[in-house]
Amino acid sequence: MSDRSWPAAPAPGDVGLILLALLATAVLAFTGADGQGAQRVVIDVEGVTRYDVSLDSQWTVTVDGLLGPSVVRVVGGRVRIESAPCPGQICVARGWLRAVGDLAVCVPNHVVVHLTGDAPPRFDGITQ
């Protein structure tokens, strides 16, 4: 049922696909991302905005997500998830957030930390 014949690599489609994906990556990465003007830290827990505080503060908060407590720390114009009860620890490894549109996500604990500000967001109306 299968004839075991396929084009040798690299096939024209392979190269085209890679170029297209790289182009899309570049366009998406550079449209409107000035990385400036972050002013507010917004913390959403289970889809609801729980906190909206200034980025220029020294502040640590423990929020209770689906699995347990996530600790979020704001210091010196940046913010990060310091600890989380999730198995993957992807949100903690995300590190410090500084720019508008940056975000740290914990899917298992349903916690999202992101930055907003006066600067235009990274993405336009299409993705909003």
Place this chain on the structure above:
Amino acid sequence: MSDASRRVTRLGLLTGMALVLFLVEASLPRPLPWMRLGLANSAVLAALLLFGTGSALAVTLAKLLLGGLLGGGLAGPAFVIGSSAGLASFTAMALCWHYLPRLFSPVGLSIVGALVHQVTQLTVAALYLGHEGLFSLLPMFLLSGVASGLLTGTATYYALRALPDTSERDA
């Protein structure tokens, strides 16, 4: 061997291969936390190219279920996200293989699968979290999809070339 037992044997082997790759990968350090090689996808791709859509779907489903059991997250959000991505990735590769037969080599098919996997993962996660801001991660997800698809696709390509071309296999 009858056709039926041959089919069961070969699906068992491919599923075993997928799970071994899955476990090997789980023990590797990751350059970035959301970056995965998706090595198990090469078993799905090999099934698709050698034995057709039905076999590849069977391997995909077995991989997702057993991987979920081994990973301990069956029915959690991560399992739902991963399964959607795995199924979408399989579907995209199967469609490209059947309807655009001369366009992609196995390496290209693997990249198709990886990119669709990444976009689906992000979309389902964004829906689950109700947070469209997740799409700001899209560039990084696309880039890591190209890289991982290229690596696993190349590995699969050479593995397939090394297989002896016996009529037994396709019988």
